[in-house]
Amino acid sequence: METWLLVFLSLSLCVVVNLLLNQKHKKRLPPGPPAVPILGNLLWLRRSFTDLEPLLRDLHARYGPIVTLRIGSRLSIFISDRHLAHKALVENGAAFADRPAPLPATRFISCDQHNITSAPYGSLWRLLRRNLMSETLHNSRVKLFAPARQWVLHVLAAKLHAHGTEKSGAAVMESFQFAMFCLLALMCFGEKLDEESVRAIEAAQRDLLLYGRQLGIFNFVPAISKHLFRNRWSKAMEMRQRQKEIYLPLIRARREHKLKKKETEERFVHSYLDSLLDIELPEEENRNLTEDEIIVLCSEFLNAGTDTTSTALQWIMAELVKHQEVQAKLLEEIEDVVGKEDEEVKEEDLQRMPYNKAVVMEGLRRHPPGHFVLPHAVTEEMTIEGYTIPKDAVVNFLVAEMGRDEEVWEEPLEFKPERFLDGGAGEGVDITGTREIKMMPFGVGRRICPGLGLAMLHLEYFVANLVREFEWKSVEGKEVDLAEKPEFTVVMKNPLRARVIPRRNACN
Template sequence: METWLLIFLSLSLCAIVNLLLNKKHKKQLPPGPPAVPIFGNLLWFRRSFTDLEPLLRDLHARYGPIVTLRIGSRPSIFISDRRLAHKALVEHGAAFADRPAPLPLTRFLTCNQHNITSAPYGSLWRLLRRNLMSETLHSSRVKLFAPARQWVLRILTAKLHAHASEKSGAAVMESFQFAMFCLLVLMCFGEKLDEESIRAIEAALRDLLLYSRQLRIFNFAPVISKHLFRNRWNKAVEMQRRLKEIFLPLIRARLEQKLKKKETEERFVHSYVDSLLDVELPEEGKRKLTEDEINVLCSEFLNAGTDTTSTALQWIMAELVKHQEVQAKLLEEIEKVVDKEAEEVKEEDLQRMPYNKAVVMEGLRRHPPAHFVLPHAVTEEMTIEGYTIPKDAMVNFLVAEIGWDEEVWEDPLEFKPERFLEGGAGEGVDITGTREIKMMPFGVGRRICPGLGLAMLHLEYFVANLVREFEWKSADGKEVDLAEKVEFTVVMKNPLRARVIPRRNSCN
């Protein structure tokens, strides 16, 4: 009897120890600095969240390629290794395709997550993304907007010609942003609006985007904070109302044109709004999108396509000012492909310009507009490299660090487009990361930026035409400053000022 009792107790003890060990192993988060409940990591008492990127470099050097930070009570996991990123985002793509639980502010700004960026991984996200990809970003649709790109190129070159005589240089970023915004507005609403109308949309969107930083307080006890900060809340509501008042006439005009088309078969330019007016939500009784939901999707389309592209364009042109030999080599390629009398570098010409593409790729590798992707979350608890990724954790990937990996790129902080030509480390690089990840400026996996193809086209098209039209030199012989700062994207701390000297006028 005593023997059986001893055996029973021994087995029970083993089972308890095994359970505890398994539980401990199962819940082992990636390593990170000391933390306390509610407040998070102790280092936040002496470091600012704006120092996140240099802080993560230090932590990855100390703890390895996957670390945990606690910003408040929620764990945030950061991955800096390209192989781990591929394992998570491609090999286990579906599991890592969710978004973290939304904060109250996110719900307010996105009409309860009715946009592609914030929607959880599921049927709504698939429907909205499929609509964007098939109806607006499909190659056949993108070709329809070739005249729009020509129109915007004329706007941009005219603005730059107006500054051609300034030896102190032109501040070109504003012109880049306005040109990209003109193009995206036309693609969104199908209308060539005048400059005043475009500026009004641009200002309303940017004001709300910048002001949203002051709204983070409403993530904490929103019922109370709305009363304590009533003026701040009312201003945000007023900003949304202002944007809606601008968008609604444009949306309703497209609806009226669609109805006319059905009656009279009149043809008109396709727009993103046209596709949104046709969307039905099958899981909600096949209802149409509300006007508020269409507003949110239009805002997403304009914000996502403007700042990222104009930021990347500024970085690339800054490098061409800094590296005159690269600019000269690019011009030589352009002049071999494009007839001297041609009005522009056409989109079909770009296919015969490998160096132009290499310049764009190197610009995106060296200066990705976003140094992190938008936060991911796992659909269920996962294990990677022996560490637990909890369902409530935010998971992020260091885009810039992955593109600067010394294991892949020699002198990674140098600007060398030749890397992407035959024999270079970037020859045939898969920017989608499907086979392997060497750089990921558009993200990777299920949540990869749907506008990847459009962004590459716009960058190649505008870089080639701007170099053909103008000689780009530093202002008053000053060195280009490549210091960075974080805004909506990672921009130049000291925006590019460049002397833009017309080439073709001097030839005629």
């Protein structure tokens, strides 16, 4: 009721302007269901936006691979065809590389688009992305954190050893998330944090992300809605303040450490935060980033590397529990490469494990953590498949549907890593989508995920070592349920519980 109240308050102010603007769009837009002025297709949708994917699947079956929805006053276009996605994101990449302006309710979360994810396509975005790619995600830098990955592996193995043999099995997702967050926090802040500190940062991050769903009401006449629902707005501000209180001591300690040029055994040579402290913004009189902007960028780094990787890892391990023959074949490859006595599958060993890579690739194809890319905005009017894509339209792409295209993948809903080996449809697949798109779990084009290489390394490393260390089996009487549920990523509706049995007598 509260949403409709604010919608109708704004209706009288906007209807005339909307009708005048609609006169400009006489060109052929992609097809879609009938829309109501101002309200768009909201009356037709009637359900939560978490139901958007099945609704879009029905729309694409009815209207074709490119459809239009009006979500409020915004024109949103959804593309499910891999050829059209390539034409848009690769062949016309610059035109589709912008981001929509943030809604009023979420502007404060991105510090007015001062992060890589939401920054407009331009100089600020290039500067922030180049800094991340060259200073933290460059191969030479990533190698510096090999000891950190080994440390986190031991932390994760210890947690699984503690609960994995119970009859009810271990709820592994929480352990995966904690381990990945430990690793990303170390890469971000440059030091090992104790469990209490990691838990505090993780809780502040997740609470603010999840509460963001409650803020949509403020997109309708913010000046009014902030008064009507001031308690809700105050709670969001309190969460933001809590995040700042946790981050600021870490930022200020690292700044002091850099100024004194001290190094200790507990501090790594480089961190993402170090690079942020050095950034100057040329178009803003070479000023440094503010503390609020640094918090937003660190938050983005932690979110992007934790939830997506831990979600993908859970899906892959669920498939290995479900398909014991795949797990056995993977273990055979691991033992052929590293033997049975080595304590760890090292990063250099991964290059000699094609089946391990195939397992990871099949997991990403079958269960991409995000079923949509982040929305793109069009910087100039474009024509695709005979349809007009107006300037400033919001365009999105159905990642999961492209990875399950029956024209490319035989039995696309089955988990078959062999399809990425010799003679399979996925042999030599270009995951960046530069040549063609067969799957795009990291997006493609100019806004492709900059952490692609790091994510693949982490998945291959942890999958291999978790299979090396443990036998993964289902809980007696319970089948693995592959039903999906959208959260920040698309997770298992019923999180994986597995019996995790050590292959050796003691934890290494």
